[in-house]
Amino acid sequence: MKRNILIFFTLITSGCFQLFSQAGYGVYKFLDLPVSSRLAAMGGTNVSLNDNDLNFAFQNPSLLTSEMSNVIGLNMANYLETIQFGSAMYSRSFGCNNNFAVGVQFVDYGLFKETTELNEIIGEFTSKEYALHLIYSRQINNKISVGGTLKPIYSVMERYTSFGMALDAGVNYVSESKLFSAGLVLRNMGTQFKGYYSDEYGQHFEPLPFDIQMGLSKKLAHAPLRLSVTLHNLQHWDLSYQSTNQPQTNLNLSNEEETEDKISFVDMAFRHAIFAAEFVPSKNFYLTASYNHRRHAEMVMSGFKTMSGFSFGGGIKLYKFHVGFGMSQFQVGNYSYQFSISTSLNEFRM
Numbered sequence: 194m195k196r197n198i199l200i201f202f203t204l205i206t207s208g209c210f211q212l213f214s215q216a217g218y219g220v221y222k223f224l225d226l227p228v229s230s231r232l233a234a235m236g237g238t239n240v241s242l243n244d245n246d247l248n249f250a251f252q253n254p255s256l257l258t259s260e261m262s263n264v265i266g267l268n269m270a271n272y273l274e275t276i277q278f279g280s281a282m283y284s285r286s287f288g289c290n291n292n293f294a295v296g297v298q299f300v301d302y303g304l305f306k307e308t309t310e311l312n313e314i315i316g317e318f319t320s321k322e323y324a325l326h327l328i329y330s331r332q333i334n335n336k337i338s339v340g341g342t343l344k345p346i347y348s349v350m351e352r353y354t355s356f357g358m359a360l361d362a363g364v365n366y367v368s369e370s371k372l373f374s375a376g377l378v379l380r381n382m383g384t385q386f387k388g389y390y391s392d393e394y395g396q397h398f399e400p401l402p403f404d405i406q407m408g409l410s411k412k413l414a415h416a417p418l419r420l421s422v423t424l425h426n427l428q429h430w431d432l433s434y435q436s437t438n439q440p441q442t443n444l445n446l447s448n449e450e451e452t453e454d455k456i457s458f459v460d461m462a463f464r465h466a467i468f469a470a471e472f473v474p475s476k477n478f479y480l481t482a483s484y485n486h487r488r489h490a491e492m493v494m495s496g497f498k499t500m501s502g503f504s505f506g507g508g509i510k511l512y513k514f515h516v517g518f519g520m521s522q523f524q525v526g527n528y529s530y531q532f533s534i535s536t537s538l539n540e541f542r543m
Contacts, residue, residue, distance in 0.1 A: 219400040220389075221346050221357060223300040223322045224381055228252070228280040229268045230519030230533040234506025236467035236483035237521070239423050241376035241408030243367045247282055247535055250294055250328050252406075253363040253378040254340030257294050257330040262286035266535035273524055275303035282326070289332070292340075296326035307351075322348040324359070338365050344383070353390060359383035359401055372412045380404045403428065417474040423467045432464045432487055464490060477510035481519075492525055499525045508533070513540045 227233035229248035240253040247266045250257035261284045269279040282296030302320035309315060323346070330340030342361035348354065363378035381401045388397040408423040426432055433456050456464075469483035482505050489502025501522045508517035517533040 219402055220355065220385065221322065221324070221348060221359070221381075222402055223278065224298070224324060224344075224346075224359070225402055225404070226272075226278050226298075226300065227270075227519070227521070227531065228298055229266070230270075230506050230517035230531040231479075231481065231508060233270070233519030233521050233529070233531045234481035234483060234504050234517075235421065235469040235471075236423070236485040236504050237488075238406065238425060238467065239408055239410070239421055239469065240363065240378045240406045241365070241374050241410040241423065242419075242421055243365055243371075243374040243376075243410075247284055247294070248280070248533065250284070250330070250340070250342075251280065251282065251296060251298065251326060252380075253365060253376050254328045254342045254361055255330050255338045255363040255365040255376065255378075257284060257292045257328055257340055258338070259286040259289065259292055259332070261294070262292070263538045264535060265538060266533065268531065268533045270519075270529055270531035272300070272529055273527065277301050277303075284328075292328075292330045292332075294326070294328040296328065298324045298326065305351075318351040320350045322346070336367055336369070338367075339363070340365075344381075346383075348389075350389065354387070355385055355389045356387045357383060357385040357401065370414075372414055374410045375408065377407045378405075380406060412473070417472055419471040419473055421469040421471070423469070424465050425467065426465055430461065432461065460486075460490065463487075477515075478508070480507045481505065488523075492522070494525055497525055501525060506531075513537070 227237045228251040231246060232239060232248060232252065238252050239249065242249060243256055245258060245260045247261045247264050248268065263285060265283045267281050271277055278300035280296060280298045282294055284292065284294035286292045300322050305318050306314050307316040307318050325345045327343040328340065330338055332338045340363050344359040346357045346359060359381045360383055361378060361380050363376060365374065365376045367374045381403050383401050385398045390397055404425055405427040406423060406425045407427060408421060410419060410421040412419040464487035467483060467485045469481060472480040485502050492501035493499060499522065504519065504521040506517060506519035508515060514534055514536045519531040521529050523529050
């Protein structure tokens with residue numbers, strides 16, 4: 194069984210390297226937003242930590258376990274200006290090895306004024322995006338679990354609408370001591386069924402934000418400290434700004450020639466990595482800090498002090514509820530705050 198799982202993921206990964214060679218393009222980018230305060234504090238994503246946190250199943254479906262049965266989680270965050278995003282999930286297990294969960298992820302871009310080319314206000318419009326998560330996981334043995342997520346996606350931008358479907362596939366390994374865990378996930382494999390617009394060639398389709406992620410988590414045996422490293426966008430090496438959006442150039446005023454910025458090998462390698470550390474003195478309390486080098490490198494500005502790339506957060510159990518708080522910086526000078534609450538409905542049974 195272990196050999197079959199390894200072959201399966203090797204074949205999928207090798208095929209995806211060929212099919213999805215470009216990063217940074219496409220639609221439904223809200224799928225990359227952190228879905229909970231803890232994940233926000235961990236730099237935006239984590240696919241390896243097996244800690245019975247229901248929200249981690251959004252990132253890697255194989256992290257959904259039977260211990261999460263009948264648990265509900267709610268998350269909300271402010272983003273930039275009036276933009277808000279959030280998620281909700283409920284899980285249920287059947288038998289010893291079959292785990293199911295249903296969740297929703299959304300982003301609300303707020304209300305916009307519609308104007309003419311002469312700046313005359315003629316109305317208002319909104320922009321929103323939604324993704325439904327249908328998650329299944331199965332425990333293969335006491336160390337390995339696998340899972341998959343089916344994600345119908347709906348997006349509306351003023352009068353333009355789009356519908357698509359994505360699929361996640363993941364595997365998780367946990368050591369016998371429970372001190373080490375590893376995960377691999379292929380995220381957002383899929384396509385648009387309806388594009389935002391049509392032209393003379395028919396529907397205009399764009400790629401989804403496909404991402405191959407791999408992570409490792411290690412808790413120290415004699416100290417309340419857990420370290421994690423998550424590697425992302427493994428299907429695409431060049432994560433420089435000019436590769437993922439548009440050419441980035443600097444103007445040389447002395448000879449009026451444009452020269453392209455070059456990123457070193459080491460810098461590019463670190464742009465694929467997110468480092469996180471957690472202080473976990475008990476199961477009911479944690480403090481988290483992380484560093485996302487790609488976010489820092491893309492947001493740093495000369496002459497401005499910024500904490501971009503660094504994220505912080507914590508959580509505690511109060512009565513029957515787990516509450517969490519996360520803080521990240523997605524824009525120089527502005528912080529995004531995320532709040533989470535979860536509880537097991539089993540605790541309310543009389």
